[in-house]
Amino acid sequence: MFQLGIERLLNERDLQKKLFEKRVAFLGHPASVTQEVRESIDLLNALEGIKLVAAFGPQHGMRGEKQDNMIESDDYHDPILKIPVYSLYGKVRRPTPEMLKGWDVLLVDLQDVGCRIYTFLTTLFYIMEALNNSQQELWILDRPNPAGREVEGHTLDMKFQSFVGAAPVPMRHGLTLGEAALWYRDHKKLKLNLNVVAMNGYQPGDAPGFGWPTELSWVNPSPNMPRLSTARAYCGTVLFEGCNLSEGRGTTIPLEIFGAPKFNIPKIMADMKAMAPKWLEGCRLRAGFYEPTFHKFKGELVSAMQIHVDGPYYNPHIFKPYRLCTLFLKAAQRVHPEFDLWRKPPYEYEEKLLPIDILSGHDGLRKWVADSKPATDEWHESLVADEKAWEKERQDYLLY
Numbered sequence: 001m002f003q004l005g006i007e008r009l010l011n012e013r014d015l016q017k018k019l020f021e022k023r024v025a026f027l028g029h030p031a032s033v034t035q036e037v038r039e040s041i042d043l044l045n046a047l048e049g050i051k052l053v054a055a056f057g058p059q060h061g062m063r064g065e066k067q068d069n070m071i072e073s074d075d076y077h078d079p080i081l082k083i084p085v086y087s088l089y090g091k092v093r094r095p096t097p098e099m100l101k102g103w104d105v106l107l108v109d110l111q112d113v114g115c116r117i118y119t120f121l122t123t124l125f126y127i128m129e130a131l132n133n134s135q136q137e138l139w140i141l142d143r144p145n146p147a148g149r150e151v152e153g154h155t156l157d158m159k160f161q162s163f164v165g166a167a168p169v170p171m172r173h174g175l176t177l178g179e180a181a182l183w184y185r186d187h188k189k190l191k192l193n194l195n196v197v198a199m200n201g202y203q204p205g206d207a208p209g210f211g212w213p214t215e216l217s218w219v220n221p222s223p224n225m226p227r228l229s230t231a232r233a234y235c236g237t238v239l240f241e242g243c244n245l246s247e248g249r250g251t252t253i254p255l256e257i258f259g260a261p262k263f264n265i266p267k268i269m270a271d272m273k274a275m276a277p278k279w280l281e282g283c284r285l286r287a288g289f290y291e292p293t294f295h296k297f298k299g300e301l302v303s304a305m306q307i308h309v310d311g312p313y314y315n316p317h318i319f320k321p322y323r324l325c326t327l328f329l330k331a332a333q334r335v336h337p338e339f340d341l342w343r344k345p346p347y348e349y350e351e352k353l354l355p356i357d358i359l360s361g362h363d364g365l366r367k368w369v370a371d372s373k374p375a376t377d378e379w380h381e382s383l384v385a386d387e388k389a390w391e392k393e394r395q396d397y398l399l400y
Contacts, residue, residue, distance in 0.1 A: 002213050003200040005141030005178070006032070006040045006109050010047070015197065020049045022137075025103040027056040027088075027127070029120075031111035031221040040109045040141075045081055052083060053103050058110065059089040059119045060222045089119070093163055093349075094126045105137040111221040112177045113231040114147030114211070116156060117238045117359060119348075120221070122166040124177060125184050128192060137193040142178035142399070146231040148211030149174045149204045151394075152322045153235065155386045156361035163348045165361055170390050171322050172235035175397065176202075183397045202400045210316040224254040232309045233283075236321030239329065239365075242343050242356035246302050250292025257290060258328075259304030261297055264335055269305065271331040272324075276376040279327050282319030284308040323383070326360075327376070330369045342366065 009015050032040040045052045061073035073087040086099045110120045153171025178196035185192055204211045218228050237255040240247035248254040265287040286306045292298050347355035357363045368379050
């Protein structure tokens with residue numbers, strides 16, 4: 001029987017007893033729910049013997065209300081739970097000494113999407129660093145990785161570290177948040193009271209979900225992550241946040257559809273196929289149009305490409321969103337050399353480095369795109385080297 005980490009805690013009295021007579025804090029967001037789509041924090045608060053004294057919210061807020069990046073949330077006092085709610089994406093992104101006072105155990109119940117860029121991973125790492133050498137306990141109530149076990153992308157060059165890349169992992173790391181915590185503890189040699197409450201019955205390689213059990217409803221972990229398809233494509237399409245292309249914000253399917261006004265999408269797609277046809281497999285691609293209601297190119301007609309990964313043709317073992325989207329950038333540069341492709345800083349609190357460099361984790365992508373020659377074999381080989389190294393490094397931390 002499949003069970004989330006939070007469900008194990010709610011159902012196993014032996015786990016609950018470890019929290020008795022301790023002051024408990026909670027880090028979560030709107031996707032912190034059970035299979036019955038009930039809020040984790042409310043169920044925890046109702047548990048006999050559990051004393052909930054504080055809560056934390058990540059980027060987009062505890063309620064998930066903040067639409068775009070770099071829109072900060074304030075601390076507040078929850079009028080129902082009667083506890084302080086601290087923002088880890090407001091005046092600070094690392095917990096302050098004041099935020100660490102008054103609790104003994106922090107329960108983390110965040111739905112991640114398996115991408116280095118997704119800032120819940122960074123928030124977890126920052127909390128782990130803050131609790132180094134502390135007597136306080138950190139519990140990860142584990143959840144599925146909707147992107148599955150596949151690995152893709154270069155390892156982050158730490159010269160380009162930022163809030164969207166805090167550790168030397170590839171773009172698509174193939175870990176759950178609990179597994180990532182175990183790796184980071186050892187990677188940084190942290191002294192932590194860390195407890196991962198693993199899921200029961202989780203099979204990340206099983207069809208049709210390939211990382212996302214069919215028992216689970218999808219609840220947006222952030223406003224622009226509206227469905228499972230988005231999470232599957234995100235490890236590639238997130239790159240467009242670092243470009244002057246629209247990543248589909250202002251539509252109902254952001255980060256699945258992308259483009260720019262007057263782009264010749266059929267020609268771009270033909271160029272992509274000519275350069276690296278295998279990078280387009282495991283999904284379906286479609287040319288289309290949209291008019292964003294907000295964000296980049298608001299009210300303009302955008303020529304676009306959409307990635308479809310919600311049919312029987314989806315194959316996570318050959319679908320390579322990072323390769324596909326970097327190939328789109330290269331083809332777009334070749335077809336539209338007049339287009340100013342790269343977004344300028346600031347981005348996610350980085351004032352100097354180019355957004356595309358901190359997103360990709362190095363400056364190699366930008367240089368490869370600028371090269372008019374395809375050079376896809378060289379690009380692929382550089383990716384494979386990092387991917388194989390990571391698969392070996394993460395092996396000891398796989399729980400499922």
